[in-house]
Amino acid sequence: MPRAATTSNLFNAVGDESRRIILETLARGEASVGDLVDELGLAQPHVSRHLKVLREVNVVRCRTAGRQRLYSVYAPGLAPLQSWLIELTAQVNERYDRLDDHLHELLRNTINETRRP
Amino acid sequence: MPRAATTSNLFNAVGDESRRIILETLARGEASVGDLVDELGLAQPHVSRHLKVLREVNVVRCRTAGRQRLYSVYAPGLAPLQSWLIELTAQVNERYDRLDDHLHELLRNTINETRRP
DNA sequence: TTGACATATATCCATATCAGTATATGATGT
DNA sequence: ACATCATATACTGATATGGATATATGTCAA
Numbered sequence: 001m002p003r004a005a006t007t008s009n010l011f012n013a014v015g016d017e018s019r020r021i022i023l024e025t026l027a028r029g030e031a032s033v034g035d036l037v038d039e040l041g042l043a044q045p046h047v048s049r050h051l052k053v054l055r056e057v058n059v060v061r062c063r064t065a066g067r068q069r070l071y072s073v074y075a076p077g078l079a080p081l082q083s084w085l086i087e088l089t090a091q092v093n094e095r096y097d098r099l100d101d102h103l104h105e106l107l108r109n110t111i112n113e114t115r116r117p
Numbered sequence: 118m119p120r121a122a123t124t125s126n127l128f129n130a131v132g133d134e135s136r137r138i139i140l141e142t143l144a145r146g147e148a149s150v151g152d153l154v155d156e157l158g159l160a161q162p163h164v165s166r167h168l169k170v171l172r173e174v175n176v177v178r179c180r181t182a183g184r185q186r187l188y189s190v191y192a193p194g195l196a197p198l199q200s201w202l203i204e205l206t207a208q209v210n211e212r213y214d215r216l217d218d219h220l221h222e223l224l225r226n227t228i229n230e231t232r233r234p
Numbered sequence: 235t236t237g238a239c240a241t242a243t244a245t246c247c248a249t250a251t252c253a254g255t256a257t258a259t260g261a262t263g264t
Numbered sequence: 265a266c267a268t269c270a271t272a273t274a275c276t277g278a279t280a281t282g283g284a285t286a287t288a289t290g291t292c293a294a
Binding site: 162 | 268269270271272273274
Binding site: 016018042043045046049050064066067068 | 281282283284285286290291292
């Protein structure tokens with residue numbers, strides 16, 4: 001098989017730097033496509049296409065205002081990424097804690113055994 | 118320019134589904150390359166290479182145990198992703214709050230003006 | 235309606251990335 | 265040292281992706 005077809009899932013969408021920059025810019029406030037074109041060095045079609053990807057994974061919304069479209073970050077759309085991270089780290093930390101407990105118990109037993117004689 | 122050269126940054130590393138699955142598996146506990154090969158349907162070289170990417174962005178660590186290498190998630194390596202997300206959403210929410218304040222103030226003024234006559 | 239502006243879509247190209255296979259490295263046990 | 269097992273690296277090929285350009289759609293204003 002060739003490269004994995006992961007187009008347009010949230011992780012992939014955020015994996016691209018241009019799109020991250022777009023998100024960062026939009027986080028500072030609603031902006032039109034033209035605003036984004038000016039602010040980033042990208043051509044208008046590129047910005048539009050990146051916005052489409054971001055729209056499809058539901059992390060930006062847009063409203064039409066006259067002839068321009070004003071885009072903004074839709075924070076709840078980032079939730080899946082957040083929860084994935086949180087769950088992953090939680091699971092890892094839980095294991096650390098258990099290991100810690102285990103080590104403490106081992107240590108306690110060792111001390112007891114040392115004391116016994 | 119062709120596709121953006123984002124090889125081996127954290128966001129990209131986590132953007133790949135195979136690597137996310139590897140991380141999820143490792144979060145359940147340390148595992149050898151062979152374990153991962155068995156558990157996921159991937160060929161050994163692929164697993165090794167994905168692990169290399171994950172190692173390079175510092176989200177997994179490995180220790181040598183006899184002839185196998187035991188990999189585990191290194192949670193602190195995920196911090197940059199976490200903070201990016203947190204800062205982004207914080208900024209967005211802050212703007213929401215300000216908008217909220219502004220709307221409240223507008224509403225208050227409107228009420229006052231309505232009362233005045 | 236027509237012209238101007240703003241954004242979206244379509245098409246083409248270069249290439250980075252992933253999958254597949256073969257081979258190299260490295261460690262263990264005899 | 266040699267055979268075996270475990271993992272890493274090298275190389276190849278297919279393709280999805282992002283960038284570039286041209287064109288279509290859509291909106292307003294006169």
